Amino acid sequence: MxxxxxxxxxxxxxxxxxxxxxxxxxxxxxxxxxxxxxxxxxxxxxxxxxxxxxxxGSAEIDPGRMIAPELSLKNGAVLLWAGTDCAPVPRIRQLAAMLGIDYLKPLEEQDPGFIPILLYGYDKEPVSFVHNKKPRTDYYRGCVHDLQYMIDARTTSKGNLRMISYFSKRTDxxxxxxxxxxxxxxxxxxxxxxxxxxxxxxxxxxxxxxxxxxxxxxxxxxxxxxxxxxxxxxxxxxxxxxxxxxxxxxxxxxxxxxxxx
Incomplete structure (x- = not known):
């Protein structure tokens, strides 16, 4: 620019x-x-x-760039979906409630085991949530999976391509x-x-x-x-x-x- x-x-x-x-x-x-x-x-x-x-940037995802632990879930700790109204947002909110995670409290002040779940998914039980006024129940797959899906689908969305660029491992x-x-x-x-x-x-x-x-x-x-x-x-x-x-x-x-x- x-x-x-x-x-x-x-x-x-x-x-x-x-x-x-x-x-x-x-x-x-x-x-x-x-x-x-x-x-x-x-x-x-x-x-x-x-x-x-x-x-x-490289073609490899850097999970270490995908979560901002200093933020609450409400303020955008899961950077991939922060500021969007996509289905993972209410899914994550309900998952947090299921696991006793405070939606309004910074992640770094809570159970550190929740961060790997946010990254890689939770397969112990499905999550029930509402998106676009429609009830849904499915498993949370993790933001690494979601980003890889964008890559594999060869997304052409400018917003998605910027996401992929941001979460790629940096070259030195x-x-x-x-x-x-x-x-x-x-x-x-x-x-x-x-x-x-x-x-x-x-x-x-x-x-x-x-x-x-x-x-x-x-x-x-x-x-x-x-x-x-x-x-x-x-x-x-x-x-x-x-x-x-x-x-x-x-x-x-x-x-x-x-x-x-």
């Missing part, structure tokens, strides 16, 4: 859309911010990494530090942060970082990136409000590897 693609319509926290969509958009806007400054300073256009071509490209951007961009430091480092900042620090740029870059550069900052800030406020810590939540590896029997 470059600055010409930044939409004029502001982010609406009352209708935020999917949580993964917000996380990806913030990441893309950060790339556009760094890229715009790099373009100004180098008097040329910025592009993708010459080594990986910008393809920083030394040239771009996993950003997919050219060295014209990755060499830029703002407030001491390269793009790859800025993307890893805790959400409150990321907001402080972008708001502080007005004091760190010249007026011409700030005039160019201010529309990007205006779009970023309300999204970061929203992410902080719901409790997500970073753009790339991770589940403890030992929890991910524990498959519910």
């Amino acid at each position: 470059d600055r010409t693609q930044i939409p004029d319509k502001p982010f609406n926290p009352k209708r935020p859309g999917t949580l993964v969509g917000i996380l990806l958009t913030v990441s893309e806007y950060l790339g556009a911010l760094y890229g715009s400054i790099a373009e100004t300073r180098s008097a040329g256009s910025y592009g993708r990494c010459s080594e990986c071509g910008g393809n920083v 490209c030394p040239a771009c530090q996993g950003t997919g951007m050219s060295n014209t961009v990755t060499d830029i430091r703002l407030a001491g942060h390269r793009l790859s480092e800025a993307e890893k900042l805790p959400i409150p620090e990321m907001r402080s970082f972008i708001l502080g740029l007005s004091q760190l870059i010249d007026a011409k550069e700030y005039d160019i990136v201010s529309p990007i900052i205006s779009q970023l800030e309300p999204m970061l406020i929203y992410l902080n409000k719901i409790g997500i810590r970073t753009l790339n939540p991770t589940t403890a590896q030992e929890v991910v590897q524990t498959v519910t029997s």
Whole structure:
């Protein structure tokens, strides 16, 4: 995304859309911010990494990226379905009730054994729930299964393809530090942060970082990136409000590897 693609319509926290969509958009806007400054300073256009071509995801699902334990189920802990009204949402809500999981409490404060269930499914008994006013009863298959189904079905939905991209294992490209951007961009430091480092900042620090740029870059550069900052800030406020810590939540590896029997 470059600055010409930044939409004029502001982010609406009352209708935020999917949580993964917000996380990806913030990441893309950060790339556009760094890229715009790099373009100004180098008097040329910025592009993708010459080594990986910008393809920083693999074909393999990364379960560790699929659950945000710091969030409650209500606020979108199961990232694959956060912000959607798909059937897995009421199914998960009822499954949580069956297993004594508080829908409003962060997962990290509850039984850690529930996270592998969310990832890999629950086959001990079916779940009864209502979706689109129709009662249903079936087994919860797990979000890893659901994502793999999208992949196997060769989905062409842009939303699904963004989901697949987000939940793919990252490749360690030394040239771009996993950003997919050219060295014209990755060499830029703002407030001491390269793009790859800025993307890893805790959400409150990321907001402080972008708001502080007005004091760190010249007026011409700030005039160019201010529309990007205006779009970023309300999204970061929203992410902080719901409790997500970073753009790339991770589940403890030992929890991910524990498959519910």
